[in-house]
Amino acid sequence: MPQRIGEARAVSGKLFGVGTGPGDPELLTLKAVRAIAAADVVAYFAKRGNASNARAIASVHFRPDQIEEALDYPVTTEIDRRENGYKTQIAAFYSEAATRLAAHLDAGRDVVVLSEGDPLFYGSYMHLHLRLEPSYDTEVVPGITAMSGCWSEAGLPLVQGDDILTILPGTLDRDELARRLGNTHGAVIMKLGRNLPKVRAALADAGRLDQAVYVERGTTAGGFSVALADKTDDEAPYFSLVLVPGWESRP
Numbered sequence: 001m002p003q004r005i006g007e008a009r010a011v012s013g014k015l016f017g018v019g020t021g022p023g024d025p026e027l028l029t030l031k032a033v034r035a036i037a038a039a040d041v042v043a044y045f046a047k048r049g050n051a052s053n054a055r056a057i058a059s060v061h062f063r064p065d066q067i068e069e070a071l072d073y074p075v076t077t078e079i080d081r082r083e084n085g086y087k088t089q090i091a092a093f094y095s096e097a098a099t100r101l102a103a104h105l106d107a108g109r110d111v112v113v114l115s116e117g118d119p120l121f122y123g124s125y126m127h128l129h130l131r132l133e134p135s136y137d138t139e140v141v142p143g144i145t146a147m148s149g150c151w152s153e154a155g156l157p158l159v160q161g162d163d164i165l166t167i168l169p170g171t172l173d174r175d176e177l178a179r180r181l182g183n184t185h186g187a188v189i190m191k192l193g194r195n196l197p198k199v200r201a202a203l204a205d206a207g208r209l210d211q212a213v214y215v216e217r218g219t220t221a222g223g224f225s226v227a228l229a230d231k232t233d234d235e236a237p238y239f240s241l242v243l244v245p246g247w248e249s250r251p
Contacts, residue, residue, distance in 0.1 A: 013040065013105040015136050016112045017119035017129055019143015020057040023239065024219035027149065028058065032141050036061045040109035043069035043101060045124045053239075054114035067104070069111075071097045071124075094124075098131040105136050118143045122169075122190065147188045150218035150241055154225035159186040163246040170195035170242075177202035185246025192236040199242060200228065208244050216240040 016035045021027035028036075036042065036058050046052035052070065062068075074089045104111050119125040119140050129138060147167070151158050159165045166184035168177060170191045181187055181202060189199050203209040212228040217239045228242055 011108060012136055013107070013109040013111055015101065015105060015129075015132055015138045016110065017123075017125040017138070017140040018058075018112050018114055019118045019123075019141060020054045020114050020116055021144040022117060022146045022149025022219045023053070023057065023217060023223070024149070025057050025060065027144050027219060028061075029141065029143065032058075032143065033061050035139075035141055036112055036114075037063065038110065039066065039112035041067045041069060041101070041104045041111040042114065043071055043097075043111060044114040045071045045073065048072040048074065052114075054116045057116070058114055067109070069100060069104075071100075094127040094131065098128050101128065102132060102136070105132070115143065117146045121145055146218065146239070147190070147241060147243075150215035150225070151243055153218035153223050154213050154215050154243060156213055156225075156243055156245055157247050157250065158188075158243060159246045160250075161247075165246065170199045174198050174202045174205070178205035181206035181208050181244065185248070187242075187244040187246070189242040189244070191238075192240045192242065193238055194236075196236040196240075197234045200234070203228070203242070203244070211244050213243045213245075214240065215243060 016039065018032045018035050020032065042062060044052040044055045074093050075086055101111050101113070113125050113128060115123040115125040117123060119129070119142070129140070132138065163185040165186045165188070166180055167188045167190065168180055170189050177199065192199060200209065203212050209229055213225055214228040214231050215223070215225040216237065217223040
């Protein structure tokens with residue numbers, strides 16, 4: 001009978017969730033590099049039909065004899081995240097991915113799951129962690145977050161002293177975004193993409209548009225930043241975010 005998740009053998013492999021950082025391969029931590037190089041299996045997420053960004057960041061540290069597991073999302077932005085169709089498909093995807101990795105762990109193989117940014121900060125790895133951690137030895141290797149990479153790219157001091165920082169997903173409704181932007185000092189707005197026009201409108205509603213800075217592909221070769229008010233189009237790739245500094249008393 002096949003072994004189920006939750007019935008790990010006495011001697012099984014170890015699961016590592018490894019943060020690959022915001023994009024620049026040199027921003028991998030030493031611990032991440034060691035874990036990647038030593039693993040028997042390296043798994044990574046990608047949009048179906050696209051190359052994995054996490055793999056591109058870390059692949060220089062792969063060994064030729066390692067097993068690779070590509071975990072391709074069944075849905076992305078084509079279905080609203082609040083629809084039952086999305087929730088059903090994505091939950092089934094994570095369960096199937098966890099089962100695939102459990103088979104390697106049961107065979108005694110150490111498995112690294114690459115996660116862009118930090119594994120436990122809006123990272124897909126956390127869905128596997130919650131399914132596998134009760135049954136297997138696990139370790140999370142933190143990574144530099146996208147927001148840290150982006151405010152460094154922009155050279156933008158964001159908060160200091162008693163400032164409050166709020167992190168917002170751009171998927172929120174316009175009114176909710178505006179309400180929260182009006183009740184914080186600094187803000188980071190993630191998950192832009194097709195949400196950028198709504199985010200721009202919410203910033204204007206909150207009176208914060210003139211402070212906002214748009215950063216695209218922070219820390220990568222093509223990365224850049226610009227005042228959002230000066231950005232003339234509403235195009236935004238997945239790897240972009242908006243920063244709103246809260247340090248009002250800066251010299």
